[in-house]
Amino acid sequence: MNIRNLLLVAALSATFMACSNDDDDQTLTSGKILFSTTVTNPSGDNGSGYLQSVSTLEGGINYSNANAIPLGFGSYPCVCKSGNIYAFPDYMGGTELKLRRYILNDKNQLELKGSMALPANSSATIVVEASSEKAYVSCQSLDLIIVFNPQTMTEMGRIDVSDLRNEGVSAYPGALYIRDGILYIALEQYNAQWMPCENALEMALYNVSDDKFIKKIRNTSLCLSAPSRPIDNQSIFEDENGDLYVNCVGSFGYIPGLNSGIARIKKGETEFDESYCINLSETKVSGLSCDYLNVLLMCRYTSGGKMYSYGLAPALDPTNTNSFTARTVVPVVIDLYKKTVKVIERLPLSNGHGVAMGRYGNKMVYGSANDEYNGFSSIDLSTGQIETKIATVQGFPSFFYSFE
Amino acid sequence: MRFKIVFLALTSATNLFAQNSADSSFVISQELANITIVAPNEIRKMREAAMPISILGTRQLEGTATNINDALARTTGITVRNTGGVGSASRISVRGLEGKRMGIYIDEAAIGQLSDYMTLNDVPTDMIERIEIYKGIVPYRFGGSALSGAVNVVTKEYPSVYTDASYEIASFNTHKLNFTFKRTNAATGLQFGVGGCLTYSDNNYKMHLQNLENRVVERNHDQFKKVMMGASLKATKWYFDEAKLELVFTGTRAEIQGIDSDIREAYNHGMSGIAAITLKRDNFLIDGLDLDFDGCYSYGKNGLCDKAMFRYDWDGNKYPAVSPYGGEQGNYASDSDNRTHDFAGKLNMNYLLNEHSTFNINLYTTYTKQKPENELMDKSFGYKTTFPSRMSSFTVGLSYDLTLFNGKFMSSTTLKNFNYSSDTKVLEYTYINSPVDMSLSRNHWGASEAMRYKITKHLMAKAAFSSEVRIPTSEELTGNGYSILPATNLEPERCKGMNVGMLFHHANQFGFIEVEANFFMNQLDNMIRYQADMIPSMARYANFGKVLTKGVEAEIKGDVTSFLYLYANVTYQDLRDKRKHEIGSLEKNPTYNKRMPNIPYFLANFGIELHKENLFGGKFQNSRLLIDASYIHEYFYDFEMSKYQDRKIPTSFTFDTGIEHSFFNNRWTLTFKVKNLTDRTVYSDLNRPLPGRNFAFKVRYVMK
Numbered sequence A: 001m002n003i004r005n006l007l008l009v010a011a012l013s014a015t016f017m018a019c020s021n022d023d024d025d026q027t028l029t030s031g032k033i034l035f036s037t038t039v040t041n042p043s044g045d046n047g048s049g050y051l052q053s054v055s056t057l058e059g060g061i062n063y064s065n066a067n068a069i070p071l072g073f074g075s076y077p078c079v080c081k082s083g084n085i086y087a088f089p090d091y092m093g094g095t096e097l098k099l100r101r102y103i104l105n106d107k108n109q110l111e112l113k114g115s116m117a118l119p120a121n122s123s124a125t126i127v128v129e130a131s132s133e134k135a136y137v138s139c140q141s142l143d144l145i146i147v148f149n150p151q152t153m154t155e156m157g158r159i160d161v162s163d164l165r166n167e168g169v170s171a172y173p174g175a176l177y178i179r180d181g182i183l184y185i186a187l188e189q190y191n192a193q194w195m196p197c198e199n200a201l202e203m204a205l206y207n208v209s210d211d212k213f214i215k216k217i218r219n220t221s222l223c224l225s226a227p228s229r230p231i232d233n234q235s236i237f238e239d240e241n242g243d244l245y246v247n248c249v250g251s252f253g254y255i256p257g258l259n260s261g262i263a264r265i266k267k268g269e270t271e272f273d274e275s276y277c278i279n280l281s282e283t284k285v286s287g288l289s290c291d292y293l294n295v296l297l298m299c300r301y302t303s304g305g306k307m308y309s310y311g312l313a314p315a316l317d318p319t320n321t322n323s324f325t326a327r328t329v330v331p332v333v334i335d336l337y338k339k340t341v342k343v344i345e346r347l348p349l350s351n352g353h354g355v356a357m358g359r360y361g362n363k364m365v366y367g368s369a370n371d372e373y374n375g376f377s378s379i380d381l382s383t384g385q386i387e388t389k390i391a392t393v394q395g396f397p398s399f400f401y402s403f404e
Numbered sequence B: 001m002r003f004k005i006v007f008l009a010l011t012s013a014t015n016l017f018a019q020n021s022a023d024s025s026f027v028i029s030q031e032l033a034n035i036t037i038v039a040p041n042e043i044r045k046m047r048e049a050a051m052p053i054s055i056l057g058t059r060q061l062e063g064t065a066t067n068i069n070d071a072l073a074r075t076t077g078i079t080v081r082n083t084g085g086v087g088s089a090s091r092i093s094v095r096g097l098e099g100k101r102m103g104i105y106i107d108e109a110a111i112g113q114l115s116d117y118m119t120l121n122d123v124p125t126d127m128i129e130r131i132e133i134y135k136g137i138v139p140y141r142f143g144g145s146a147l148s149g150a151v152n153v154v155t156k157e158y159p160s161v162y163t164d165a166s167y168e169i170a171s172f173n174t175h176k177l178n179f180t181f182k183r184t185n186a187a188t189g190l191q192f193g194v195g196g197c198l199t200y201s202d203n204n205y206k207m208h209l210q211n212l213e214n215r216v217v218e219r220n221h222d223q224f225k226k227v228m229m230g231a232s233l234k235a236t237k238w239y240f241d242e243a244k245l246e247l248v249f250t251g252t253r254a255e256i257q258g259i260d261s262d263i264r265e266a267y268n269h270g271m272s273g274i275a276a277i278t279l280k281r282d283n284f285l286i287d288g289l290d291l292d293f294d295g296c297y298s299y300g301k302n303g304l305c306d307k308a309m310f311r312y313d314w315d316g317n318k319y320p321a322v323s324p325y326g327g328e329q330g331n332y333a334s335d336s337d338n339r340t341h342d343f344a345g346k347l348n349m350n351y352l353l354n355e356h357s358t359f360n361i362n363l364y365t366t367y368t369k370q371k372p373e374n375e376l377m378d379k380s381f382g383y384k385t386t387f388p389s390r391m392s393s394f395t396v397g398l399s400y401d402l403t404l405f406n407g408k409f410m411s412s413t414t415l416k417n418f419n420y421s422s423d424t425k426v427l428e429y430t431y432i433n434s435p436v437d438m439s440l441s442r443n444h445w446g447a448s449e450a451m452r453y454k455i456t457k458h459l460m461a462k463a464a465f466s467s468e469v470r471i472p473t474s475e476e477l478t479g480n481g482y483s484i485l486p487a488t489n490l491e492p493e494r495c496k497g498m499n500v501g502m503l504f505h506h507a508n509q510f511g512f513i514e515v516e517a518n519f520f521m522n523q524l525d526n527m528i529r530y531q532a533d534m535i536p537s538m539a540r541y542a543n544f545g546k547v548l549t550k551g552v553e554a555e556i557k558g559d560v561t562s563f564l565y566l567y568a569n570v571t572y573q574d575l576r577d578k579r580k581h582e583i584g585s586l587e588k589n590p591t592y593n594k595r596m597p598n599i600p601y602f603l604a605n606f607g608i609e610l611h612k613e614n615l616f617g618g619k620f621q622n623s624r625l626l627i628d629a630s631y632i633h634e635y636f637y638d639f640e641m642s643k644y645q646d647r648k649i650p651t652s653f654t655f656d657t658g659i660e661h662s663f664f665n666n667r668w669t670l671t672f673k674v675k676n677l678t679d680r681t682v683y684s685d686l687n688r689p690l691p692g693r694n695f696a697f698k699v700r701y702v703m704k
Helices: A003-018 B002-011 B042-047 B067-071 B375-381 B475-480
Strands: A033-040 A047-054 A061-063 A069-072 A085-087 A098-104 A109-119 A124-131 A134-139 A144-149 A152-158 A173-179 A182-186 A201-209 A212-218 A237-240 A244-248 A262-267 A295-301 A306-312 A329-337 A340-343 A357-360 A362-368 A374-380 A386-393 A396-402 B028-032 B033-041 B053-056 B079-081 B090-092 B102-106 B128-135 B149-155 B162-170 B174-185 B190-201 B206-209 B215-218 B224-235 B243-257 B266-282 B289-306 B311-312 B318-319 B340-353 B357-371 B391-404 B408-427 B437-454 B459-470 B493-508 B511-525 B528-532 B539-543 B544-558 B564-579 B603-615 B622-632 B652-663 B668-675 B696-701
Touching: A003 B459, A069 B266, A134 A173, A144 A173, A182 B475, A212 B544, A237 B067, A295 A329, A295 A357, A295 B375, A306 A357, A362 A396, A374 A396, B067 B079, B067 B090, B067 B128, B090 B102, B090 B128, B090 B149, B311 B652, B437 B564, B475 B539, B493 B544
Parallel strands: A061 A386, A357 A396, B102 B149
Antiparallel strands: A033 A047, A033 A396, A047 A069, A085 A098, A098 A109, A124 A134, A134 A144, A144 A152, A173 A182, A182 A201, A201 A212, A237 A244, A244 A262, A295 A306, A306 A329, A329 A340, A357 A362, A362 A374, A374 A386, B028 B033, B053 B128, B079 B090, B128 B149, B162 B174, B162 B696, B174 B190, B190 B224, B206 B215, B224 B243, B243 B266, B266 B289, B289 B340, B311 B318, B340 B357, B357 B391, B391 B408, B408 B437, B437 B459, B459 B493, B493 B511, B511 B544, B528 B539, B544 B564, B564 B603, B603 B622, B622 B652, B652 B668, B668 B696
């Protein structure tokens, strides 16, 4: 047998062994429900997100990622009121440095409409649209906001907020919000560990019409820090009264004394409301065995002051240091007006990675990575009826949005 | 009789790995008195060992390879993942398992502890006798803990009077100078040697930026400088058969090349001084008891200097560093000054009871003391991030070698006990800026069994089984003080494996023909992996799941004619995730049974060597033409979950060629090499472009 034949045999045997029996693909590929999951690689420090549109959450259906679109690891897609769906590069770098704009087309399928190059080290996660031709994307690790045209996905300008840094920290623009023609940029003022150094809330205000700097606002009296969760575009939101609420994540509980909670900027005003604050370190949670939450990881406002959320309470599983197995994330409902926080009974606890949330008709859907399944549960906003395991997914459910 | 026992010992598994070998693939005949012994040479003897092993001799090392990694990459079951040019970081894997699971040794001394100062690639190929690659089982006499295999570089044992000097000039302003000088005093038996090497490269090759629409830029901040100097004193007429003292100095400065961004100032630096002592004596205290002791102490300082106040993209746009104190490549500024004291000691006692039985005890201990300082980083984080630490380990290996049926059957059984302890300060789980004292101590057991049977003179069967343990590293256990939190409940990784294979070796009129095929399977439990926390700046290591590997590898090589040598090998390794459920949940693991990502699974190599003496007339001249081809099939960086999966390391198919001509019986050798002949765009790690076509010319002088 000559060498050529030997090589041929080896190649054929390798080809034969390479065949694998993947599960049948039963994924629905279109629908008005969007969700993404996160699957971690063996090294643990990277992986991929998977975004797909589906038509239903009924009947305990199991969705695979076979037809899902890979996303950057560590960031959630961002859906704007226009229907534009933005997907970001990997939060820590490692994927193509592009901001991509998708829509749901007539077939309710995700369709790529354009992309725009982003600078390296952007850690971009939030887009807010001022109009169909003007939007902002925050590049957190660059102290930069890029102004762009969503239609053409071309850069129109840049807002540099590095001058607004405090001593020893980076300005670190977090969530963005536009109200009354003013762009609110949350300034997290993080140190190198992405931790705040003082109980202070700061935001930079810019005029949307010309992108001119208006002012920086700062509050220390509320004893909260880090205004907004920089990867959750709904951590700054508006209620039906036009008041702006800000989910301040503090130090995630890692540094005692640097507090998390909810702050407010009232309608018609551009300063933090010193009379309003929910300080989570002082707010006892009804139905929670350990009484207090460290931080709110996700916020979804409905109406009447009611906000549904996922709260983090490491004390629920104090000896478990494994963030995959520690069930330390608990569904809660918050009455912003009465400043109360209450655990939603019978919804399962999750880990810190499976925290997708979104409204689905008259229900609030909770993604969950729990002891039994990875998937979705819901609570009826009118009756409070709980449904668990309404659909299951592959990986940790990290993002949910419904156009229905 | 005494001679007979020594000869048996030479062919037993115990001593199959001894140094000081001849470098020929031919059978060596020795005649002593009336006895004629036909003994296989060292490389062949090792190939006939029970353990799965590949050997690279000088033939491969002095071909088109410019460094050890090049040569290793052409071996069955081996992949080398380079991240750049000369001096860049690289990862070697054996049958898919890499990194901390691999043991790296030079002359059987582990260099893992010296990895901040020295890598395998730092050893000039001219100084290497051979490279031994152990797959699955690490020989007990190496000591320490390694799971997936080991690479042992055996340096040359020079003649009593020897001079070797070479200079290589290559693309990208690369210069390499090596020299070795040795003299022996016949009266005292004392041997003196000095040697050293200097390496410099700008590494300024053009690269495609995958994340920036394949934009082409020239690498502009990847300069590498390295100096190594060594001296040795060896006595062969004292109480010990060999007593050797070696002193080595190393110095390195390596700029950091940006890929997605244009890094302009950051660099790593390191200096170290190493002292090593070796003592060997056969028939120590009693007949049949051989002693082998190695001790190595090193003192080093290293650091990362990254205090640029601005970062740049490839368009020249300037951005402030994340930290107000600077830093281009991360969130923080750094000007670290880390001092390390490392000690490793190994005592191997081998007792030859009779022609059938050999016992061995191996004691291996390590001690590492670290004193890191980084004021700039402390300022960036707002608290002291680095603390002194110490870690020690002690491994005891007991082994028994059995030889039966006139050496046809050979078995090696090993039992190991691992003990390690650590003291340091760590960040607590919940509160990250208030470190607390921590100490821990652990103990674990491991075992292995390897055997082989010689069916005929030319054909043998091999089988090996193992249950090995890798103890966690200091960083895995105690974190790094700022971004990696402690995980003191980490269990060691355990790998249970088996290898069965056949080896055919036949001497022919031109040299030899050899064919080998192996099937291997192993299961890695409690795999230790990095695990990101809820905020990206926080992470820790955790035990995570189970990986099953099945694979086959085959190789054929040999002298086809008097002037033509060919080799070809192919490896298929199938690593699968075997976690049935999400950790801590009844939910089915979405990646169950999927191929492990970011690990090549199909690779092949092929090479030709044409050689002829006095091709152009004259005397004592030798010419060689070499062509080496390497193929690695594309593989995904992430688990293959979606049909739209896009991050992958593309197929690599490269050719290297070389022409070599030596004069005056190898006193002078000229070599011209072309690497990546077809100028392919090549990656062996995601988004880490490797050089295109490049050239090297080398002149070498040897006097002996």
